[in-house]
Amino acid sequence: MTFEQLIELLTSKDHFEKLAEYADQHRQCCA
């Protein structure tokens, strides 16, 4: 999978919501 294809996949509604949920569950932090 290319970088662009990965961006497209993760930007799709289902994946994006899942990614946000995953991040929230795993006590993430950012700067």
Added chain:
Amino acid sequence: MSMQISSQIKELFTHVAPTFDYQTIHLRFLNVFKEVTREQLDIRIAEFLKFMFLRSKYGGGFIPLSGEVDDIWHEFILQTREYELFCLALPGKKFIHHNSQHLSDYTKDKNPREVVTQFLAWIPAYYHHFGEFTKESSEYWMMVNYLQNELKMSLAEINQLGSSNQTAITYLN
């Protein structure tokens, strides 16, 4: 636990913040995180240093890292004078603020494509500066975990993504 700093951590401190005297903060990490094995603590410190380097060099955006590495950051911030000196010794030479924020809050009013691109773009940046993710280091980076667990990508594929998309680093600026 030995109080000697490992050569790997010494080299990383020198690489990311060349003028910073790391002896005192390193000793504090050893004293505070006694429940963690020395091997695990060294990995967490190493990934923290890499995170701070990338954040300082490439600026803002959301680079999610694990709670265990965040704990190292919390401890460092409490030593305010040393933390400030460390930030000023990083490539960006600016103080780096800490922000505990859920991704769902961060993404409000943001374009999903922009967020995802930022999420992925630091992988080539990490690869460029620090080489491949290992099994041990990868567990502290949420995006790498997500690609492994949810998209079933192997670590080799993720490292390939990092090595073959170096132009994506420009998305971080």
